[in-house]
Amino acid sequence: xxxxxxxxxxxxxxxxxxxxxxxxxxxxxxxxxxxxxxxxxxxxxxxxxxxxxxxxxxxxxxxxxxxxxxxxxxxxxxxxxxxxxxxxxxxxxxxxxxxxxxxxxxxxxxxxxxxxxxxxxxxxxxxxxxxxxxxxxxxxxxxxxxxxxxxxxxxxxxxxxxxxxxxxxxxxxxxxxxxxxxxxxxxxxxxxxxxxxxxxxxxxxxxxxxxxxxxxxxxxxxxxxxxxxxxxxxxxxxxxxxxxxxxxxxxxxxxxxxxxxxxxxxxxxxxxxxxxxxxxxxxxxxxxxxxxxxxxxxxxxxxxxxxxxxxxxxxxxxxxxxxxxxxxxxxxxxxxxxxxxxxxxxxxxxxxxxxxxxxxxxxxxxxxxxxxxxxxxxxxxxxxxxxxxxxxxxxxxxxxxxxxxxxxxxxxxxxxxxxxxxxxxxxxxxxxxxxxxxxxxxxxxxxxxxxxxxxxxxxxxxxxxxxxxxxxxxxxx
Amino acid sequence: xxxxxxxxxxxxxxxxxxxxxxxxxxxxxxxxxxxxxxxxxxxxxxxxxxxxxxxxxxxxxxxxxxxxxxxxxxxxxxxxxxxxxxxxxxxxxxxxxxxxxxxxxxxxxxxxxxxxxxxxxxxxxxxxxxxxxxxxxxxxxxxxxxxxxxxxxxxxxxxxxxxxxxxxxxxxxxxxxxxxxxxxxxxxxxxxxxxxxxxxxxxxxxxxxxxxxxxxxxxxxxxxxxxxxxxxxxxxxxxxxxxxxxxxxxxxxxxxxxxxxxxxxxxxxxxxxxxxxxxxxxxxxxxxxxxxxxxxxxxxxxx
Numbered sequence: 045x046x047x048x049x050x051x052x053x054x055x056x057x058x059x060x061x062x063x064x065x066x067x068x069x070x071x072x073x074x075x076x077x078x079x080x081x082x083x084x085x086x087x088x089x090x091x092x093x094x095x096x097x098x099x100x101x102x103x104x105x106x107x108x109x110x111x112x113x114x115x116x117x118x119x120x121x122x123x124x125x126x127x128x129x130x131x132x133x134x135x136x137x138x139x140x141x142x143x144x145x146x147x148x149x150x151x152x153x154x155x156x157x158x159x160x161x162x163x164x165x166x167x168x169x170x171x172x173x174x175x176x177x178x179x180x181x182x183x184x185x186x187x188x189x190x191x192x193x194x195x196x197x198x199x200x201x202x203x204x205x206x207x208x209x210x211x212x213x214x215x216x217x218x219x220x221x222x223x224x225x226x227x228x229x230x231x232x233x234x235x236x237x238x239x240x241x242x243x244x245x246x247x248x249x250x251x252x253x254x255x256x257x258x259x260x261x262x263x264x265x266x267x268x269x270x271x272x273x274x275x276x277x278x279x280x281x282x283x284x285x286x287x288x289x290x291x292x293x294x295x296x297x298x299x300x301x302x303x304x305x306x307x308x309x310x311x312x313x314x315x316x317x318x319x320x321x322x323x324x325x326x327x328x329x330x331x332x333x334x335x336x337x338x339x340x341x342x343x344x345x346x347x348x349x350x351x352x353x354x355x356x357x358x359x360x361x362x363x364x365x366x367x368x369x370x371x372x373x374x375x376x377x378x379x380x381x382x383x384x385x386x387x388x389x390x391x392x393x394x395x396x397x398x399x400x401x402x403x404x405x406x407x408x409x410x411x412x413x414x415x416x417x418x419x420x421x422x423x424x425x426x427x428x429x430x431x432x433x434x435x436x437x438x439x440x441x442x443x444x445x446x447x448x449x450x451x452x453x454x455x456x457x458x459x460x461x462x463x464x465x466x467x468x469x470x471x472x473x474x475x476x477x478x479x480x481x482x483x484x485x486x487x488x489x490x491x492x493x494x495x496x497x498x499x500x501x502x503x504x505x506x507x508x509x510x511x512x513x514x515x516x517x518x519x520x521x
Numbered sequence: 522x523x524x525x526x527x528x529x530x531x532x533x534x535x536x537x538x539x540x541x542x543x544x545x546x547x548x549x550x551x552x553x554x555x556x557x558x559x560x561x562x563x564x565x566x567x568x569x570x571x572x573x574x575x576x577x578x579x580x581x582x583x584x585x586x587x588x589x590x591x592x593x594x595x596x597x598x599x600x601x602x603x604x605x606x607x608x609x610x611x612x613x614x615x616x617x618x619x620x621x622x623x624x625x626x627x628x629x630x631x632x633x634x635x636x637x638x639x640x641x642x643x644x645x646x647x648x649x650x651x652x653x654x655x656x657x658x659x660x661x662x663x664x665x666x667x668x669x670x671x672x673x674x675x676x677x678x679x680x681x682x683x684x685x686x687x688x689x690x691x692x693x694x695x696x697x698x699x700x701x702x703x704x705x706x707x708x709x710x711x712x713x714x715x716x717x718x719x720x721x722x723x724x725x726x727x728x729x730x731x732x733x734x735x736x737x738x739x740x741x742x743x744x745x746x747x748x749x750x751x752x753x754x755x756x757x758x759x760x761x762x763x764x765x766x767x768x769x770x771x772x773x774x775x776x777x778x779x780x781x782x783x784x785x786x787x788x789x790x791x792x793x794x795x796x797x798x799x800x801x802x803x804x805x806x807x808x809x810x811x812x813x814x815x816x817x818x819x820x821x822x823x824x
Binding site: 118121122125128129147151247248249250305306308309321455456457458459462466469470472473474475476484488491495496497 | 569572573585595678682
């Protein structure tokens with residue numbers, strides 16, 4: 045019966061209608077193409093989920109549509125390098141890890157943002173904590189990215205465990221010897237029916253182990269190179285077998301001995317999640333975990349066993365030497381091939397603005413999980429303080445923090461990190477001793493740096509100091 | 522006169538060239554897809570080309586990349602692990618696959634469902650298999666640890682993936698789980714081609730099940746077996762995805778393979794020159810091993 049309704053005339057008419065609609069659609073296509081849009085490629089860190097929630101607000105405010113994509117750490121770098129080398133415009137805004145910024149800029153893959161920042165009164169560069177810009181976003185005296193999530197490192201400890209074991213809560217100015225001594229008192233004790241581990245380390249090679257270890261090498265004043273980056277003339281002669289580096293690696297191995305043994309395979313989040321399970325007395329890690337350990341897993345929103353039962357304190361220092369804190373994080377940059385630079389800057393400015401960062405911090409869709417601010421004003425914001433009461437402590441930890449000291453952004457950083465991460469992992473696994481491992485690292489660094497024409501370094505140097513960054517900020521304000 | 526002599530030769534010339542013309546597209550495709558990348562890698566292997574330093578090759582450095590690969594501290598452990606993984610994996614997968622194929626050929630109840638289920642693991646991407654096994658090996662409540670404890674062989678304190686003694690075996694087990702069905706299905710297809718009358722005749726002659734397997738079934742599926750053994754060996758020799766997801770080659774160098782080292786050099790360190798040299802070293806090694814194997818396996822074969 046239905047067949048009888050489909051006449052040839054009706055069929056031809058319908059077909060003509062579709063053809064007409066298709067033709068009109070093709071005429072409308074140029075109008076759609078003229079719509080303002082921006083492509084953003086980010087890493088899948090917690091900040092990205094908070095930012096993603098706010099994208100409709102950006103579009104409503106600016107009329108710019110956003111294509112937003114989040115990738116894993118390795119995948120992001122592979123994708124970026126691939127697009128840089130092929131000179132294709134994969135994205136208009138990209139996430140840049142702090143150690144990639146120098147390499148990307150020197151190769152001309154991302155463009156300095158000085159002109160954008162200087163000509164834009166809304167940007168308010170003076171509101172940024174200078175240490176974050178210095179560690180994450182400057183290279184050779186230029187602003188090359190803008191911080192979107194800044195992390196320092198600090199210690200988290202279980203208040204109830206300290207109380208039950210009669211251990212005094214630590215305070216700023218304490219030392220690594222005291223830290224180790226407290227861990228020894230906790231390790232193996234049973235508290236509320238739970239057998240405690242003193243601490244937990246991040247042992248997975250190559251990147252995670254270096255991230256956690258480098259706080260120790262910074263604290264113990266063990267630089268990677270002879271003179272970089274704060275030097276008139278850069279000298280990349282490796283210093284990986286120095287006495288201070290040996291002390292730092294020995295201490296890290298001792299900390300592993302006071303950790304769950306499976307932490308040899310732990311990545312960033314594994315270590316944080318383990319603390320949330322309430323069988324760790326104390327550990328130091330990126331400040332992002334001041335918030336993340338409150339949740340029982342990534343983006344679950346469910347409270348963890350340690351929520352409300354942990355304190356925060358600055359990392360210990362080496363004897364009476366001043367505290368040196370690792371500062372890392374993610375920033376937003378603009379590829380040289382960006383097809384829509386104006387829109388890209390609009391997005392960078394919006395995503396890193398105090399207003400957006402505050403909204404990211406207050407976003408509660410997966411539980412509050414973003415407190416990694418870079419702007420001075422946000423650390424004193426009353427709304428944010430209600431959610432993140434530790435913000436004044438987190439701000440204090442940024443004072444004097446220096447990411448370039450902890451993990452120097454040398455042009456072949458990824459290779460060097462791979463070498464170091466492997467040897468650190470071998471030390472933890474008992475496959476190498478500290479002296480042999482560091483001799484090996486020093487030799488391999490020498491080979492890699494020589495092979496990459498960095499020993500001797502004949503290209504122009506830049507005395508990359510905190511003062512140089514402050515001068516840059518003043519010039520762009 | 523000369524025209525009259527030349528004219529008849531044209532169709533002959535066309536006929537002579539026709540096979541070459543017909544095969545030309547395939548040859549061109551093959552050359553462009555296989556030979557060109559290999560030659561491009563060969564050229565790059567003699568240059569210093571690190572994308573962390575420059576988007577273009579910077580300098581001709583002769584055999585320096587090869588020297589760096591062969592003298593690197595990770596080369597020998599990677600080679601050893603790769604050989605252990607490829608040889609052991611191929612043998613285990615073949616043996617288990619043959620056993621499963623023989624079971625399938627017995628037409629027992631439920632075999633059609635088993636055949637359908639068998640194909641499933643081979644359809645999963647190795648990266649996904651890696652994640653599945655990562656959860657199974659998880660020291661905090663993973664299935665593998667629980668099962669091992671149940672049978673009185675608890676996993677190491679560092680976890681199955683965190684211990685130097687078990688990390689490589691854990692990768693091997695995941696690979697065996699995924700690829701044994703591949704052997705089983707292909708060998709089962711080979712067994713189906715064995716004439717039932719041949720088996721019946723052997724049975725009437727009083728041949729035991731073992732004799733029938735060893736003297737009749739295995740020789741008849743051997744040509745298929747030799748080919749899939751080569752294929753799996755080459756795949757296992759290049760294993761990197763399971764290593765990447767499960768252990769990243771660790772702890773230390775305990776589970777690092779040549780494939781993972783190549784991935785590290787090319788896609789993490791972006792050292793194209795070094796990765797190209799590694800590629801050629803692997804190509805040469807695999808070809809030597811496969812040629813030796815083929816020379817032995819194909820000896821006295823009639824094609």
